[in-house]
Amino acid sequence: MQEEKYLYIRKPIPRRDIDKLTGEAQFIADIEIPGALWMKLVGSPYPHARILEIDTSEAEKVPGVEAVLTGKDFPFKIGHHIRDRDVLARDRALYVGHPVAAVIAETLEAAEKAAELVRVKYEPLPYVLDPLEAMKPDAPLLHPNLGEYEHLPFLYPVPGTNIAHKFKLRKGSIKDGEREADVVVEEEYRLPMLHHSYLEPWGAAARVRSDGTIEIWTSSQGPFAVRTQLAHSLHIPESRIVVHYLYVGGGFGAKSDLFLEYLPVLASMKLNGRPVKLILNREESFYYGFHRAEYIFRMKTGARKSDGKIVFHKGEYIYGTGHAADLGSLLGNTIGWLATGPYDIPNVWIDSYTVYTNKPTTTAFRNYTHTELWFAFEQQMDILAERLGMDPVEFRLRNLIKPGASTLPTGQQISEDWGDPEGVLKRAAELIEWGKEPEQPREPWKRRAKAIVMAPKGPSMPPNITTSAIVKMNEDGSVDLLTGVAEIGQGTLNSLAMMVAEELQIPLEKVRVYGIDRDTSNTPYDWETCASRATFAIGQAVLKAVDDLKQQIKQLASQILRVDPSSIEIRDGKAVVKGEPWKALKLEEVAMGYTFPDGHAIHGQLIGRGSWVPRRTTGLDEEGRGHPLEFVTYSAQAVEIEVDILSGRIDILKAVAVADTPFINKILALGQAYGGALMGINVALREEIKFDENGKILNPGFTDYKIARAGDIPKSIIVEFLSTKLLHDAPYGAKGIGEVFLGGWPAAIANALYRAIGVRIKRAPLSPERVVEEIKKQKPDLLENIVKKLGGE
Amino acid sequence: MSGTDGEIQVKLKVNGRMREVRVKPNERLIDTLREKLGLKSVKMGCLTGECGTCTVLYNGQPVKSCLVLTAEADGKEVITVEGLAGSDEMRRITEVFARNNAFQCGFCTPAFVLLAYWLMKVKPKATDEEILEASNSILCRCTGYTQILQALKEAISRV
Ligand code: FES
Ligand code: FES
Numbered sequence: 001m002q003e004e005k006y007l008y009i010r011k012p013i014p015r016r017d018i019d020k021l022t023g024e025a026q027f028i029a030d031i032e033i034p035g036a037l038w039m040k041l042v043g044s045p046y047p048h049a050r051i052l053e054i055d056t057s058e059a060e061k062v063p064g065v066e067a068v069l070t071g072k073d074f075p076f077k078i079g080h081h082i083r084d085r086d087v088l089a090r091d092r093a094l095y096v097g098h099p100v101a102a103v104i105a106e107t108l109e110a111a112e113k114a115a116e117l118v119r120v121k122y123e124p125l126p127y128v129l130d131p132l133e134a135m136k137p138d139a140p141l142l143h144p145n146l147g148e149y150e151h152l153p154f155l156y157p158v159p160g161t162n163i164a165h166k167f168k169l170r171k172g173s174i175k176d177g178e179r180e181a182d183v184v185v186e187e188e189y190r191l192p193m194l195h196h197s198y199l200e201p202w203g204a205a206a207r208v209r210s211d212g213t214i215e216i217w218t219s220s221q222g223p224f225a226v227r228t229q230l231a232h233s234l235h236i237p238e239s240r241i242v243v244h245y246l247y248v249g250g251g252f253g254a255k256s257d258l259f260l261e262y263l264p265v266l267a268s269m270k271l272n273g274r275p276v277k278l279i280l281n282r283e284e285s286f287y288y289g290f291h292r293a294e295y296i297f298r299m300k301t302g303a304r305k306s307d308g309k310i311v312f313h314k315g316e317y318i319y320g321t322g323h324a325a326d327l328g329s330l331l332g333n334t335i336g337w338l339a340t341g342p343y344d345i346p347n348v349w350i351d352s353y354t355v356y357t358n359k360p361t362t363t364a365f366r367n368y369t370h371t372e373l374w375f376a377f378e379q380q381m382d383i384l385a386e387r388l389g390m391d392p393v394e395f396r397l398r399n400l401i402k403p404g405a406s407t408l409p410t411g412q413q414i415s416e417d418w419g420d421p422e423g424v425l426k427r428a429a430e431l432i433e434w435g436k437e438p439e440q441p442r443e444p445w446k447r448r449a450k451a452i453v454m455a456p457k458g459p460s461m462p463p464n465i466t467t468s469a470i471v472k473m474n475e476d477g478s479v480d481l482l483t484g485v486a487e488i489g490q491g492t493l494n495s496l497a498m499m500v501a502e503e504l505q506i507p508l509e510k511v512r513v514y515g516i517d518r519d520t521s522n523t524p525y526d527w528e529t530c531a532s533r534a535t536f537a538i539g540q541a542v543l544k545a546v547d548d549l550k551q552q553i554k555q556l557a558s559q560i561l562r563v564d565p566s567s568i569e570i571r572d573g574k575a576v577v578k579g580e581p582w583k584a585l586k587l588e589e590v591a592m593g594y595t596f597p598d599g600h601a602i603h604g605q606l607i608g609r610g611s612w613v614p615r616r617t618t619g620l621d622e623e624g625r626g627h628p629l630e631f632v633t634y635s636a637q638a639v640e641i642e643v644d645i646l647s648g649r650i651d652i653l654k655a656v657a658v659a660d661t662p663f664i665n666k667i668l669a670l671g672q673a674y675g676g677a678l679m680g681i682n683v684a685l686r687e688e689i690k691f692d693e694n695g696k697i698l699n700p701g702f703t704d705y706k707i708a709r710a711g712d713i714p715k716s717i718i719v720e721f722l723s724t725k726l727l728h729d730a731p732y733g734a735k736g737i738g739e740v741f742l743g744g745w746p747a748a749i750a751n752a753l754y755r756a757i758g759v760r761i762k763r764a765p766l767s768p769e770r771v772v773e774e775i776k777k778q779k780p781d782l783l784e785n786i787v788k789k790l791g792g793e
Numbered sequence: 794m795s796g797t798d799g800e801i802q803v804k805l806k807v808n809g810r811m812r813e814v815r816v817k818p819n820e821r822l823i824d825t826l827r828e829k830l831g832l833k834s835v836k837m838g839c840l841t842g843e844c845g846t847c848t849v850l851y852n853g854q855p856v857k858s859c860l861v862l863t864a865e866a867d868g869k870e871v872i873t874v875e876g877l878a879g880s881d882e883m884r885r886i887t888e889v890f891a892r893n894n895a896f897q898c899g900f901c902t903p904a905f906v907l908l909a910y911w912l913m914k915v916k917p918k919a920t921d922e923e924i925l926e927a928s929n930s931i932l933c934r935c936t937g938y939t940q941i942l943q944a945l946k947e948a949i950s951r952v
Contacts, residue, residue: 014891014892015891020896020898020899021887021891021896021899021902022834022874022875023833023875027900029833029836197934198898199836199844199900199933200836200900201837247898247899248898249838249898250897250898281837667893670939671940674940675897675935675936677937678937701839701841702838702839702841702932707932709928709932710928710929710931710941711926711928713937713939
């Protein structure tokens with residue numbers, strides 16, 4: 001790559017949102033809305049039950065209570081992709097925690113007290129918690145009227161079953177593949193439901209203004225997504241809904257779409273527009289919030305001995321979506337078309353199912369099904385390599401997609417400017433010193449090993465999703481940037497400001513970016529902050545807007561300086577005639593138009609605008625054919641672990657992540673890498689929402705649902721960004737990096753564990769209890785030998 | 794001091810000023826600070842003493858304010874980040890946190906800022922292990938801690 005000369009881009013520019021340090025930054029729980037009422041929900045204690053009667057009379061008597069709402073108040077279903085959710089459970093409650101009533105009161109205390117006095121009579125019904133059980137023909141049905149639900153055109157629900165959506169992908173012929181295969185590996189992998197563990201519990205407030213406008217404050221990654229989905233769900237025009245931007249205390253996908261905003265909205269409508277707020281606490285976040293789904297992957301993969309090529313892959317991928325499938329349907333799709341990872345496989349057959357169970361509902365989780373699929377697929381790869389007697393890195397190199405030549409199983413061509421998958425794998429191998437055996441610890445009960453996996457990210461977004469930006473000049477020559485991007489911590493606003501300053505060659509301080517002082521009515525549209533797309537998509541809109549502004553500056557300056565617009569360049573805060581630097585206008589002289597000495601003025605304020613829409617993508621047809629991807633960020637991740645055979649504890653001694661993309665801001669990019677890696681490692685080792693046999697959550701809080709602490713970070717972590725190719729339309733070649741680093745850690749750790757002690761764990765998380773249990777099952781002699789050794793010493 | 798309605802009068806020094814509040818015997822300090830005294834930098838992540846986003850300096854020590862009853866806080870001194878405004882320490886903390894990207898969503902950040910302040914004031918010679926140990930009391934789901942730890946180290950190193 002040639003030497004780049006940038007003023008700001010690629011530099012470690014300090015963050016500017018320092019109001020987060022002082023407590024000025026306001027989150028949903030911090031804002032005061034005068035006259036706001038509190039909402040408290042009442043959840044079902046049963047996983048599946050008919051609601052016979054709800055007696056609200058005692059609750060209504062509590063002083064301060066304004067209303068007690070139940071399902072009867074809202075006799076319709078809502079949902080954006082598929083209309084399968086009750087506002088409050090109507091005839092039946094579908095999981096433990098399913099909200100059946102909502103108390104609205106002057107104070108939280110009164111609401112809490114009244115919620116305890118709501119009396120509900122239930123008739124328990126048969127229920128199903130396991131997705132595989134739920135797919136059986138005689139399973140209790142969660143949605144007997146599934147066939148009548150309204151849904152978007154690309155979804156295929158199977159009426160009379162618990163299958164909310166079925167996705168199919170077919171390429172080549174499995175029969176041909178099976179004939180060619182010398183080695184066939186058939187396995188089943190499982191991952192549990194997870195809590196995203198954003199530190200800020202979700203909350204929202206709403207009121208209806210006297211002109212009929214619905215005003216919403218919400219902890220959301222996508223104020224526009226909330227507006228769109230709410231409008232669609234409630235049959236209200238978008239123009240009547242205004243969603244305010246707020247600081248968001250972590251989202252990781254959970255806050256990316258409509259959450260429970262409809263509850264305060266509908267309550268406010270019932271209460272003459274009075275503001276109503278619903279702020280969940282941590283336990284409620286577990287019961288009423290949205291989680292990562294559970295997954296089951298059944299895979300059968302065959303390879304040839306002669307050249308180590310994979311010749312077929314057949315998979316049944318099951319996405320356990322919980323009691324509602326609204327967003328799960330799309331995720332079920334994505335695991336389908338991601339099917340074979342970054343490998344070129346001629347014959348592919350995939351069925352993916354989105355399946356209802358009597359559990360809380362689920363939604364996107366950072367890295368949108370990739371981490372989960374890699375957990376299965378990359379273990380499958382190591383098992384195949386071992387059966388073929390090949391080195392796992394070598395085996396992967398032989399099967400990787402070839403940019404420019406291969407296609408995805410959907411038929412989309414792998415673009416050359418996406419980067420170099422082989423390059424990232426080789427670099428990760430170098431960094432982990434692949435081939436050099438780790439030094440074994442002195443304690444006989446501890447073993448070390450390394451593993452390496454591919455973990456690319458191909459963000460999926462609807463093919464028509466748009467975003468836009470406005471840059472306007474101020475009197476003093478400074479620039480305001482207005483976009484619809486939600487700042488959820490990733491620092492996009494900082495990166496966008498750097499782009500504007502870079503293009504106009506002005507000091508960074510002269511760019512002001514709208515942060516939370518926005519709402520959906522005064523901001524250009526943006527879909528939402530997800531799919532690692534903020535910098536990529538919005539960055540392009542911003543660059544177009546700046547370009548538009550520059551054209552206007554040149555046009556105006558050319559009239560004043562009486563030269564051709566093409567001979568003007570913009571630098572150092574001036575419009576300068578090339579080669580004649582004494583002929584120049586300061587940006588502040590043209591910002592509001594130009595005033596000639598006689599007072600005559602031209603043009604007025606300069607405002608640039610730009611829009612973006614994906615160029616390369618299409619929808620997928622019924623056989624899974626189409627172009628789902630704008631780009632792929634290739635990544636490989638490697639670990640060296642140490643396992644304690646007696647306790648089952650796994651320590652990460654070294655973690656290596658290589659991603660093939662340049663970045664905009666170095667320290668922000670590293671922040672995404674460190675944060676993503678620790679989350680991915682913790683997901684691998686600890687995280688699981690545990691349910692008892694009646695569908696009740698056993699660990700609804702951080703006491704028993706453990707997220708990583710500072711002491712849990714790997715002993716050494718190496719992050720490297722390659723820039724083998726600059727993605728054609730990406731701003732400064734930078735692809736998304738918000739998710740790719742969550743990546744392949746669960747797969748890498750599982751593979752390393754196998755390489756260390758020969759125990760293969762196909763079920764996440766690899767918690768100490770599970771590791772010990774699997775050692776006892778798969779390698780009982782390991783323990784016995786250690787005990788003997790210890791006894792003998 | 795007990796009132797007739799079961800509420801208790803509590804006097805405490807908050808960010809340098811004496812404050813008097815009337816509270817129920819079971820009111821948590823976090824609620825008093827947020828709701829009665831308007832100190833919204835004190836965040837509520839769990840209320841079970843796990844996340845540490847409610848950390849304040851309580852008689853000079855980092856303490857989780859969801860685990861303290863306001864009634865016990867009579868005569869005590871409390872500092873939140875609002876109380877650091879304008880101080881030299883806060884200027885330095887702002888600089889090292891921004892330079893190191895030591896925050897993302899910002900929800901855990903006031904707690905870590907207080908930790909930095911405490912290190913500077915009370916443990917300016919803390920070793921890396923002591924910094925790590927102290928950091929273990931506050932959760933952050935965004936950053937992976939690496940850049941926070943770096944910022945904390947730089948906050949107390951006078952280079
Ligand atoms: S709110 Fe106090 S520790 Fe979490
Ligand atoms: S910055 Fe988000 S929790 Fe720490």
